Amino acid sequence: MSTTVRLRHLAQINPGTPAFNNLKGDDELTFLPMEAVWPDNRLDISQRRTKKEVSTGYTRFQDGDILVPKITPTFEAGRSVLIKGLLGGLGTGTTELHVVRPGKEIDPKFLLYVANTHNFLKLGEAQMYGVAGQQRVPDSFLRDLPVRLPSLEEQRRIVSFLDTEIARIDSLSRLRTTQIRMLAERLDAERDSLFGGSSGDTATPLMHLTDPYRPIVYGIVQAGPEHPDGVPYIKTGDLKNLHPRSLSRTSPEIHRQFRRAAVHPGDLVMAMRASIGAVAIVPPELPEANLTQGTARIAAAKNVCTEWLYNALQTRRVQEQCDLRAVGSTFRTLNIWDLRRVVLWVPHDRKQTEIVAQFRIVESQNSGLANYAQHQIALLSERRQALITSAINGQFDVTTASGRNVTEGVAV
Structure with a gap:
């Protein structure tokens, strides 16, 4: 038998942490920026701060609490810990x-x-507020969340079952x-x-492989x-996605000042x-x-195949030259003079196209x-969430469930 209870009756939502007040100003404690908050062994608790550094403006928590990200898209990603x-x-x-501190009637795990069920994530997403890209889950969602509450004994059976089956699914996912x-x-x-070059290829500086009327420039x-409504421009962080909608834009006037650096398809x-x-x-x-x-x-x-050059620039032989020529310690930079002198090993133009065709197959x-x-x-992730949702919602008896079919439809 189970009952349905609002979460506020089972756990404290964003409670105080009195033990924090007992620390001295120079005492250290764990610090968690959002990028450190991940489930399982991906959680990074290595960072430290002193009490005086975090006495105001930060969320406080203690061992045994559940941390629920409130902001999009971290909440939807199921990164509660x-x-x-x-x-x-x-x-x-x-x-x-958000900090959720479980009470005596509910097992923390x-x-x-x-917090990883489908309905929890979808209900929370539906109640988000704020402007696009900065939406947050209100604590009222957590307080009013209806939770199916079986006995503690049954909760622990469900946890034991899920721990075993989720570990199996996660293992398959890691293999993939x-x-x-x-x-x-x-x-x-x-x-x-x-x-990367072979016998008979010609060692050639990059500047001799480029259009003489359009030299290498920044x-x-x-x-x-x-x-x-201006002209898009490309930053280093844009190189994985050069779609116009993803790029920042500058004014036509600034673009005209730097027209020498305009790029073409x-x-x-x-x-x-x-x-x-x-x-x-x-x-x-x-x-x-x-x-x-x-x-x-x-x-x-004109006598250089662009696709050949694109791949040649990514070889270890060329990348090592770029790294050796870069200057600076914390903020390294490769200057144009050095880039122009990076050496590539160039076959004749017909061989370039043959190499490109061969690489395309691979x-x-x-x-x-x-x-x-x-x-x-993706299938394993879907199966993982479906299994958690079904077990938590009591849609099958975990004492008789077999783990043989939890990855049905997923090749192993």
Whole structure:
């Protein structure tokens, strides 16, 4: 038998933490920024702060509390955690956390599983308030949340069942993640083999492989305020997604001042700061754009295959040169003079296209396997949440349930 009880009768929502007041100003305790809040062994409790550093403006919690992210998209990602192992049993962290302190009638791990059910996440998402991109779950959602409450004995049976089955699902998911990483490593090795140079290739500085009328240059020094109807410009952080809608925009006047750095579809853009050496091809849907000072335009010469150059720049042989030529310690930068002198090993133009065609076959096979593994991870994630939701909602008897079918439909 079970009853349905509002969460406020089973746990304290955002309670005080009296033990914090007993600390001295120089006493250290665990500190959790949002990026450290992850379920399971991904939780990072290594950071420390003194009491006087976090005495105001931070969320306080203690061992045994459940931390529920309140802001989008972290809440929807199911990143609630049951906290333990804190320094001295106490911690502080970002204000974007709700603290739920379980009472005697509910098992803490059972309550954590409640916070990972489909209905919990969807109900919370529906009650978010605030502007787009900064929406938050109100504490009233937690206080008024109806919780199915079986006996403590039954709660612990459900927890034991879920711990076993979720561990099995997570193990399969980790195997697929490892497979994706190994496929990426295999593709990098194949790229090094095909584009890293061989006997008969000519060692050539990059500046001799580019269009003489469009030399390697960096772009806008100061982009100015965002100009919604202006010209898009590319920053180092944009190289994974060069779609126009994802880019910042500068005024037409600033763009005209730096027109020398304008990029065309098919040009290459390389990061000169931060992720030095990252490279992307400008897509056709970006007919007009500029760059920041942290990126450089590379326009291939007529006798150089752009796709060959794109891959050759990503080889270990070239990336190591970029790293060696970069200057600075905490904020490393590769300057244009050094980039122009990076050496590539160049086959004749017909051989370039043959190498590209050969690599495309490997890349396609690799992509197919990686997509399949990613699909399996998505299926496992769906099965994981469905299993938690069904068990917490009492839709089957965990004492008679078999774990043999929890990954049905997922290849292993």
